[in-house]
Every structure is written in C-alpha cells, then in structure tokens.
Amino acid sequence: MMRQKIFLFGDSITEESFSDGGWGASLADLLRRKADMVLRGYSGYNTRWALKVVERVFPAAEEDGRDSPAAVTVFFGANDACLPERCSGFQHVPLDEYKQNLRSIISFLKNRWPQTAIILITPPPIDEEARLRSNEDIDLDILRYPYIENTTGLPERTNEVAGRYAKACIAVAEECHISVIDLWSKMQQIPNWQTECLWDGLHLSRVGNKVVFEEVAKKLKEEGIGAEDLAVDLPLIEDVDPKDPLKAFDEF
C-alpha cells in the first residue's frame, strides 16, 4: 500500500508549520502510519507568485507515477493583503486579482487531480501594533534586496484589510464548492488573540498553530480522510500475536 499524500501549499505560515508546535508537524503526527504531509510553503509569496510556480510545485501525474494526493491545503492571502503604499507593498495583490488567482490555483488542482480534496484557508487576523514593532526589527543589511524601510510609522498590514481578503477567500471557496477554514474569524474568537495566537502580529504562536491544526484536522475528517478513515500502513504492534509474531507479516 502506498500512503496517501497531503500537500500543504502556502506562504510562510505554511513554510514554518514544522517548527516547534507547528500545525504541519501536528498533522504529520496525527496521520502517522497513514498519510505523508508534503510541505510546500514559500515565505513571502502571494497568489500572483504562487500561480507562477504552481506547475513546478505540483508534479504532473505521469512524472510522479502515483495516485493523486488525498488533499491540498491552499493558504495564501496574508501577503496579498499587504497595503500597496506601505513598506511591503511589493507583495500586495489587489483583491479582485487575489480572487482570480485563487480560482486559477483551484482550477489547476481540480484539473490535475479531480479526486483531491482542496481546503482553502483564509489569512489570519493581524495585530497592527505588533506588526509595527516587527517592521522596525528587520535587519535590512542581511537582505539582497532590502524591503523598503518602514519610515511611515504605519503597519504594512491591517486587520480590516486582511478581513476583506478572508471574506474574498470564503466567497471563492463557495463559488468553487470546496472547503474553507475562516481562520480570520475563528482566531478572533479567542480572548487576547493578538498575543495568544500570534507572535509578531502575523505568524502563529503555539496556540495559533493548534487552532490551524484542529481546523485542518476537522476538515480532513469532513472530507472522509481523517485519522479514523485512512488505512494503517503495515501491521500495528497491537495486531501482532505474541505467540506467533510473524503471522501478522505473512497476512498483510
């Protein structure tokens, strides 16, 4: 039996998802012996850049020689929602183009793998004060192309604008009849979400990672690919008879 694959496609919040307490690692742990998580996070990317690379990120069926993945999470928007006239403006993508890019990514995935569950995730909420402090901490010297220094005293992202991208993401999911996690709303239900769920006003704390993990696990279950639904790869120790251990390995 080949294990099923689940691709995690997104920006830095996906790329960092195997760090300590990360949601990607937690999914890999939940589905151990059952499915492989494939980490495809690209820090700083927006949907415009994601669309440029999508064919390289997802191998064509004939190259891979395998069945389609069980699921793909598509988690973009935090960078698209950078304000155009501020210090991360080069990452900004207008709202309408964001929607169109999401549609194109979904259409690409549906075309390549008609059976694969696609799970959209909205950008998280933004803590503007923490973002402002974080902008000031960037070491401009280590970058080949330094981000434009923040001299405005204003954060490069706002929660209100992130919310507009979240709503657009949900609208695209509904239009395309696919699953969506409204992380922007979900996270703001947690008291002190600004510091509980985020560590720099944008990226996930341990609690924030747990929220994403639980929401993705729930969606996978809804799609019929939860921990209880997937077959176990090779005999479990619980199924090995101490009186005749090798029997389990002749049977499988």
Next chain:
Amino acid sequence: MMRQKIFLFGDSITEESFSDGGWGASLADLLRRKADMVLRGYSGYNTRWALKVVERVFPAAEEDGRDSPAAVTVFFGANDACLPERCSGFQHVPLDEYKQNLRSIISFLKNRWPQTAIILITPPPIDEEARLRSNEDIDLDILRYPYIENTTGLPERTNEVAGRYAKACIAVAEECHISVIDLWSKMQQIPNWQTECLWDGLHLSRVGNKVVFEEVAKKLKEEGIGAEDLAVDLPLIEDVDPKDPLKAFDEF
C-alpha cells in the same frame, strides 16, 4: 526541481518523531524548501519484522519514477534488545540475527539506491526503573493481543543489553562503510540522562529528541546533504527585487 527525499525508517522512536519537539519534525523544519522527510516509523518493530516489510516500505525506483533519496536513517535495536524471557520477549531478536538483519537492510538499500547515504542509529540507553514503572502502566484491556503481563518485577529491557546491541550496530556500520550515530553512548554523556533524555526509560523527551536531531543533522552535513548544501526550491523572498518582483520568477 524536485526536492530530495530523506526517509526515516525505524521503530516507535522514529514513528513518534513528528510529535511535539520531535527530531523528525525538526529535520523537516531545518531542511524546509530543500528536502522532504518521509516518515516510516513502525512502533514495536524489530529488525526481523523490518526485514519482512522493507520492500513495501521503500518503493522500487520504477514505481516511484524519481531519483533515489538523499538519505535513509535506519534506527532499530531497542525492540531487538528486549530480553527473551521477559514480558516483551516476543519482540526480542538474538544479537547475531540483529547484526545479520541490519546487514540485509543495508544491502537492500544499497542495491536499490547505490547513491543514497545510509545512517544507522544505535538504540538509546535504557532507564530500567522507569521501564518497570511503564510496564505496570500498560492497559492490557485495549490490546487485541495483550502483551504478556509483567509479573516478574524485572524490566523487559536493560541498559547493559541495549549497549551490546548498540555496539553490534556500530560494528555493522563499520563493516559496511556507512555512517552511524552512537546514541547509546552519546546520551549517557548528558547528566541525568535517565530523566533528561527519556520520558519512560526508553522513548525520547524533548531533550532526547534534540540530541537525535542534532546528531542526524551533523551526519547529513558530513554526507554533503546539510542545510547549506541543498538547493532551495524556488526563489526566496530575499531574492525578490521589490522594484521588479516577477523577474525572480521568470529567471528560475
């Protein structure tokens, strides 16, 4: 560019390596954008059972349609070293057979993938007191084939015997000219290793996981497949020119 793969093949200490602070997740995080960790841990398995399933665990080149993996970690021995006459005796494998099974696994991997780095890892040391407590905690009711109840008042593994298996593992690695991590010795250099590195006298604590992570990362580096050696998949945000972002994506 297809990312390289690194297979993690072993028993429960590998299967659990994506839990919180786990060494597998830490490797995935270290090599993000560079290599995919493929988790192939099988709780309770010894080398005899591993050899029974090795062809199923590692897909043949033509099936996978891909280059050989960059590396495979082979981390067995903790179960082979169970004492034959005690409560986990059905997992025991005699020392000579353990060596022969390791040779066969290595030979299988070398035959399938001549270019792949193989990294053996010895079993960890054993804290016998903690094992004894752990034996008593097993809920026999939840198992299809309950482990034989421990009525001896003696632990099912001893540190001295685990050490013999560790030495055998090192001898096989030298004989086969492959890398080996002497975890049994390495861990015992840490003050209070019994409780610092292990949580039930056998499985890894956060500190124990860190030791394994650092040792594997070091070996990967020695094999020329460290974080600095591997190519990055797709342009880094640092290499995107804020004045002309799309240029980076036309170039790659």
